[in-house]
Amino acid sequence: MPYDPPPELAGLTLDQIAEQVAQRKLPPVEQWNPEKTGDSAMRIAADGGWLHEGSPIARQAMVRAFAGLLTRDAAGRHWLVTPFEKLTIEVEDAAFIATDVVRRDGGLAFRLNTDDLVIAGPDHRLRAAGTADNPAIYLGVRRGCEARLNRSTWLQLAEIALTEGDGTQVTSGGEAFSLMPE
Known part of the structure; x- marks a missing residue:
């Protein structure tokens, strides 16, 4: 079943998403x-x-x-x-939950449960954990904290991986990330 991104992300380019990320001023x-x-x-x-x-x-x-x-x-x-x-x-598990993902211009933009946007890449790596029967995918967010992809976001990412290759990895920001737990 094809995935339709939410209206807030559907029309944005990766540059526009990156601009929104940069505008979020975090405490130093x-x-x-x-x-x-x-x-x-x-x-x-x-x-x-x-x-x-x-x-x-x-x-x-x-x-x-x-x-x-x-x-x-x-x-x-x-x-x-x-x-x-x-x-x-x-x-208990991860500090954040990734609740949505969209593919734009070679990048993967994730929305978190805090409404933050994070673009996967060298500074925000994807990490596969768990087992083949019970996988868990985590996204580096900031300051050592991670977001665990919820089930629907994991399925969205798997659909992207299957559409673009053999389903075992995705690329974003020039980096390749395995979706298979080690």
């Missing part, structure tokens, strides 16, 4: 080195839902704000970083 988390550390009492569930002290964070604007402060260190721990403190945040 990399420049902050707070001495105070602690626990945020927050968790990102495997389905992408954000919770604070066990209760869902319902305001999407709050989730987007927190997502802009998110980092992941080399040990795999996730942190919310402000100029004044660095707080742990539990992440």
Whole structure:
């Protein structure tokens, strides 16, 4: 069954998508080195839902704000970083969920559950994990964080891979990415 991208992505070129990505101003988390550390009492569930002290964070604007402060260190721990403190945040699987993909001008543009747009390529790599029976595809987002492709997005990507080749890999931004778990 052919895939029709949503109207927000359907008419955009890759350059227009890249321009929208560049316009999203994120806090300069990399420049902050707070001495105070602690626990945020927050968790990102495997389905992408954000919770604070066990209760869902319902305001999407709050989730987007927190997502802009998110980092992941080399040990795999996730942190919310402000100029004044660095707080742990539990992440069950991935910090983000990729909810849509569209092929434009040789690139793959993904929409995340936070409405961020990410173009796969050298700085935002696709990674296959899991098993052949239960695969999982992840997209590098920023600051070490990843997005897991939800089922419908994984199927969209598989359709692109089958249309363009043997279904085992895709290309974006001049990079080839395997869709087969190792």
